[in-house]
Every structure is written in structure tokens, then in C-alpha cells.
Amino acid sequence: MKVxxxxxxxxxxxxxxxxxxxxxxxxxxxxxxxxxxDYAIETGVQLAEDDDDIEVVSVSIGPERAxxxxxxxxxxxxxxxxxVWDDTLAAAELLDVRTKxxxxxxxxxxxxxxxxxxxxxxxxxxxxxxxxxxxxxxxxGHAAVVNALELxxxxxxxxxxxxxxxxxxxxxxxxxxxxxxxxxxxxxPRYASLRGIxxxxxxxxxVQTLADLGLDPAVVDSPxxxxxxxxxxxxxxVELFEGDANAAAENLATVLREKGVGAE
Amino acid sequence: xxxxLAVVDHRRGQLRDVSYELISAxxxxxxxxxxxxxxAVISGNVEQFAAxxxxxxxxxxxxxxxxxEFNHDVYVQSIEALYDELTPTALLMPNxxxxxxxxxxxxxxxxxxxxxxxxxxxxDEILTVTREMYGxxxxxxxxxxxxxxxxxxxxSEWAKAEGNGGATIEPFEVSIDESAMRSTVTGFEEVxxxxxxxxxxxxxxxxxxxxxxxxxxxxxxxxxDALGATLSSSRPIVDNGWxxxxxxxxxxxxxxTPEVYIAIGISGAVQHVAGMKGSETIxxxxxxxxxxxxxxxxxxxxxxxxxxxxxxxxxxxx
Numbered sequence: 001m002k003v004x005x006x007x008x009x010x011x012x013x014x015x016x017x018x019x020x021x022x023x024x025x026x027x028x029x030x031x032x033x034x035x036x037x038d039y040a041i042e043t044g045v046q047l048a049e050d051d052d053d054i055e056v057v058s059v060s061i062g063p064e065r066a067x068x069x070x071x072x073x074x075x076x077x078x079x080x081x082x083x084v085w086d087d088t089l090a091a092a093e094l095l096d097v098r099t100k101x102x103x104x105x106x107x108x109x110x111x112x113x114x115x116x117x118x119x120x121x122x123x124x125x126x127x128x129x130x131x132x133x134x135x136x137x138x139x140x141g142h143a144a145v146v147n148a149l150e151l152x153x154x155x156x157x158x159x160x161x162x163x164x165x166x167x168x169x170x171x172x173x174x175x176x177x178x179x180x181x182x183x184x185x186x187x188x189p190r191y192a193s194l195r196g197i198x199x200x201x202x203x204x205x206x207v208q209t210l211a212d213l214g215l216d217p218a219v220v221d222s223p224x225x226x227x228x229x230x231x232x233x234x235x236x237x238v239e240l241f242e243g244d245a246n247a248a249a250e251n252l253a254t255v256l257r258e259k260g261v262g263a264e
Numbered sequence: 265x266x267x268x269l270a271v272v273d274h275r276r277g278q279l280r281d282v283s284y285e286l287i288s289a290x291x292x293x294x295x296x297x298x299x300x301x302x303x304a305v306i307s308g309n310v311e312q313f314a315a316x317x318x319x320x321x322x323x324x325x326x327x328x329x330x331x332x333e334f335n336h337d338v339y340v341q342s343i344e345a346l347y348d349e350l351t352p353t354a355l356l357m358p359n360x361x362x363x364x365x366x367x368x369x370x371x372x373x374x375x376x377x378x379x380x381x382x383x384x385x386x387x388d389e390i391l392t393v394t395r396e397m398y399g400x401x402x403x404x405x406x407x408x409x410x411x412x413x414x415x416x417x418x419x420s421e422w423a424k425a426e427g428n429g430g431a432t433i434e435p436f437e438v439s440i441d442e443s444a445m446r447s448t449v450t451g452f453e454e455v456x457x458x459x460x461x462x463x464x465x466x467x468x469x470x471x472x473x474x475x476x477x478x479x480x481x482x483x484x485x486x487x488x489d490a491l492g493a494t495l496s497s498s499r500p501i502v503d504n505g506w507x508x509x510x511x512x513x514x515x516x517x518x519x520x521t522p523e524v525y526i527a528i529g530i531s532g533a534v535q536h537v538a539g540m541k542g543s544e545t546i547x548x549x550x551x552x553x554x555x556x557x558x559x560x561x562x563x564x565x566x567x568x569x570x571x572x573x574x575x576x577x578x579x580x581x582x
Contacts, residue, residue: 231403
């Protein structure tokens with residue numbers, strides 16, 4: 001059995017950032033593993049720990065810089081990694097879910113996984129759509145926003161819980177092969193061990209171009225265009241208490257007491 | 265004619281608020297596109313839902329009477345059939361957990377461009393969508409120069425539609441291909457019960473990611489004790505297993521409306537804000553002056569919680 005885990009390296013934005021046209025100034029970006037994907041990786045690795053016959057393969061769309069993040073996934077127990085990239089992809093905005101669905105679908109066709117795990121969303125563009133679109137493209141079953149998984153490989157069924165709004169969970173059975181989008185909190189992602197980090201250096205990252213995947217460069221063409229980026233206008237009416245911590249706390253305490261907080 | 269088809273959201277017998285907001289968003293878009301607004305009501309008590317949804321701006325309500333609860337395969341097949349019949353230019357869907365379980369699939373199946381989590385929409389020959397990126401740190405506009413297109417809209421961004429639309433209600437027959445159904449809903453469970461009901465509290469001290477380590481939770485517990493408040497948290501604290509699920513405020517946790525809500529080390533992601541913005545007074549303590557929590561706070565301290573919280577405890581312990 002094979003589990004494919006989609007792993008994205010995303011940028012997080014530092015405090016006091018500046019904009020550079022329709023992007024954030026590179027100086028204020030820090031690159032890291034997408035938080036949701038960390039839980040997806042852990043889900044895959046735990047499945048493999050429970051069953052020796054499960055191979056876990058990660059797939060990423062991203063530049064060479066992303067290999068550091070991919071190595072982290074390998075260090076945590078992913079068996080091997082695929083990174084899809086070339087000059088055509090580097091020049092594209094990649095906001096169109098259809099493009100990503102086609103790329104992942106091509107990898108799925110080559111790898112034939114039984115289960116595909118993605119994060120619910122990526123921190124950077126926050127579309128939250130790729131996993132489910134991939135399922136449709138591949139003809140797989142799917143479940144979005146999964147916070148518990150019990151895999152019955154023999155029956156070909158994934159018993160999942162979907163985290164709905166307001167503290168309600170939906171219990172769903174999904175036929176394999178399937179794509180599950182994994183929610184944070186489903187497990188406790190491990191830290192990579194030193195041994196894992198050492199072993200990851202020897203594992204293979206297979207770089208695939210559009211041509212390798214049999215895709216036409218036109219796959220990146222999209223009618224979706226990012227035209228503006230700006231800091232949201234603050235509608236804030238906040239009254240800030242300034243000064244050192246003691247002075248600020250004293251002023252805040254006065255207001256809180258006026259509101260009846262702390263009254264015996 | 266450029267028409268809009270909006271798909272409403274319901275769960276366990278209740279229409280969800282975003283359904284009425286979709287009507288507002290859809291009606292405005294239909295007007296800008298010089299078209300009509302149709303709603304799709306799929307599964308559940310469709311007749312009752314349709315009657316309730318007949319609000320201002322709705323021209324036609326199509327009902328697909330198949331099953332009680334949401335199933336994405338039924339939704340995808342139904343929307344596909346409706347699309348083939350109506351050929352709308354715009355497909356609007358909710359950016360809810362269930363919306364995200366079918367919207368990308370139907371957009372992919374119909375080959376439409378999809379933009380999710382819209383907080384504003386405008387149309388002037390092409391569609392412009394306003395949406396956030398990087399955890400609400402920035403807003404962006406994206407244009408979509410292809411029709412038809414699909415959009416999911418964020419909850420609570422549009423007003424709920426009111427009034428009466430005098431819409432035509434039309435039952436729509438879809439022959440659902442059961443052999444193409446790949447998932448089955450087997451039940452629902454309420455989670456997060458237990459000893460404390462944070463929705464009952466007058467004062468909540470709420471802790472977020474800024475607390476850094478599990479052992480530091482004790483610090484905010486002491487503050488809650490000193491203030492006579494109840495302890496709650498944002499999602500990451502529960503994800504880490506540092507507090508139980510019944511303490512979680514937000515979209516997937518509890519919606520709270522205390523007299524005073526003190527957010528400590530909480531940045532104020534949209535999912536969290538959805539659960540506490542109705543609080544009477546909001547206080548925020550955070551190191552990041554750009555944190556969105558300050559946009560909705562009444563009082564704030566920009567500072568290190570590890571300095572401010574002990575000082576505040578001292579104020580109340582005196």
C-alpha cells in the first residue's frame with residue numbers, strides 16, 4: 001500500500017513587513033513547512049509505523065529552496081520525495097487550483113497511491129481547495145477537514161471524522177483510493193530525530209519537470225491573476241495602554257475593575 | 265444574460281447563516297452582471313428551506329429532494345445537473361467546511377476557475393475578488409478573466425438577506441448515480457462537553473500560541489483565578505493537547521459572548537474572531553502590533569505577555 005503526502009513549503013510573514021508590488025518584500029518572509037502538512041506527514045508516517053507494507057512518498061510543487069523543508073519530511077519518516085518544478089512553473093503564479101490538480105494528478109497516475117493526504121489549506125494563499133480538486137481529477141473519493149482517521153486497508157475503507165463548525169464532527173466512511181485533507185490537531189507531529197535527519201540526507205528527492213510528467217507548459221495558464229496586495233485597513237478603535245509592563249497592567253486593571261472584573 | 269447560481273448550506277435540519285449571506289452576495293453580483301439569481305437547495309427538508317430562503321433578490325429556487333444530510337457526491341452530481349440545465353455564469357458556494365468538501369470538486373469537474381474565501385466581490389466586465397492571504401496579514405484582489413467561474417464566500421462578510429423575493433420554487437429532478445458515490449456519512453457527534461461551559465462565563469481569560477510552552481499555561485490559569493475568570497483558548501492550544509476541546513473558542517469550537525474577553529498571545533485569526541467578536545469588551549495582550557486581534561479589541565497592551573500577565577496578577581492579588 002502506498003500513501004502520498006502533499007508537502008508545501010510556505011512563507012510566513014514577519015512583523016513590520018513591507019510590500020513590494022503585489023508581493024511581500026522577500027526580507028520579511030520566512031520559509032517553513034506548511035503547518036497543516038506537518039499533521040498530514042505525521043498521519044502518513046504513523047500509518048507506515050503500524051503497517052510495514054505501507055510506503056510513504058511526499059510530493060511537493062516548489063523550487064530548490066523547498067528541499068530543506070522536504071528533507072524535514074524525510075527526516076520524520078517519509079520514505080522518498082518527489083519535487084515538481086521547472087522554469088515554466090517558476091514563472092507562473094500557481095493560484096489556479098486546476099493547475100495544481102493536473103500536476104498532482106499526473107504524479108498520482110505515475111505513483112498509483114491508495115491514499116493521498118494533504119493539509120486542509122496552505123498558510124500562504126489559503127485556498128483550501130487543492131486536495132478535493134485533486135480527488136476529482138484523479139477519480140478518487142475524498143473527505144475534507146479530517147481530524148481522525150482509522151484505516152481499514154483490507155476493506156479498502158477510510159473511517160474518518162470531519163471537523164464541522166461549532167464543535168460537531170461528522171463520521172464518514174470513504175472508499176479507497178481517496179484524498180483526505182488533514183486538519184491540525186489530528187495528531188502530535190513529531191520532531192525529526194538526529195538519526196532521522198542523518199538518514200534524510202541519503203534519501204532520494206526525485207525532481208520532475210512538466211515534460212517528465214507528460215504535461216504541456218500550457219497547464220500553468222490561468223485566468224486568475226493577483227492584481228493587488230495591501231495591508232487591510234484597520235478599523236481599530238483600540239485604546240492602548242503604553243509604558244512598561246507594570247504601568248500598562250495598572251491602567252488595564254483600573255479599566256477591568258470598572259467593568260466589575262475581580263470583584264469579590 | 266449572465267446569471268448567478270448560489271448553493272445554500274444546511275446541517276442537521278437547520279439552514280446555516282451563510283445561506284442568507286450568499287443571497288446578499290449573489291443578488292449584488294447578479295445585479296452587476298445584469299442577470300438573475302437562482303438558489304440551489306440540495307437535500308434535507310427542501311420545501312421548508314425554500315420557503316425560508318425566499319428573500320429579496322432571489323428569482324428562482326431549485327430544490328433537489330435527495331437524502332437528509334449533506335453528501336458531497338450528491339452535491340456535485342446535483343450542481344452538475346443544474347449547471348447543465350441553467351448554464352449560469354457564476355457559481356457561488358459557501359466557504360464552510362462542507363462548502364470546501366464539494367466546491368473544488370464541482371469546479372474541477374466543470375472546468376471552472378475557482379477562487380475561495382471571498383470577502384468581497386465586484387463585477388465590471390470581469391470578476392474581482394477580495395480575499396486575504398498569509399493568515400489575514402494582507403488583503404489581495406484577484407481578477408478572473410474567464411467565464412463561467414466559481415467562488416466560495418466567507419461567512420459573516422455579507423449582511424443576511426431579508427424581505428421577500430417572490431421567487432419561483434421549482435423542484436428539480438436529479439437522478440443520482442449511486443454507483444458513483446464514494447463516501448457515506450454514518451453519524452454526527454458533538455464534541456467538547458465536560459466540566460466547564462465557557463459560553464456561560466462572564467469573564468474569559470483566553471490563551472493562544474504566544475504562551476509558547478505547555479508549562480506556561482499555569483501563568484494564565486493564575487491570572488484567571490485572580491480575576492475570577494474562566495480559562496479558554498484559541499485553537500493551537502487545543503491542537504497541542506494543552507487544554508481540552510471544551511475550552512476552545514472559535515469557528516470549530518465554541519462561540520462566546522462574555523462581558524469581558526481577555527485575549528493573551530492570540531493573534532486573532534479569522535476562525536478565532538468568529539467565536540468571540542460578540543464579546544462586550546475585548547482586551548488584547550500581544551507582542552505584535554500588527555496582530556489582527558487589535559482591530560477588534562477595545563483595550564490593548566502591545567507587550568510581552570510574560571511581563572504583562574505577572575504584573576496584572578499582582579494588581580489583582582494585592
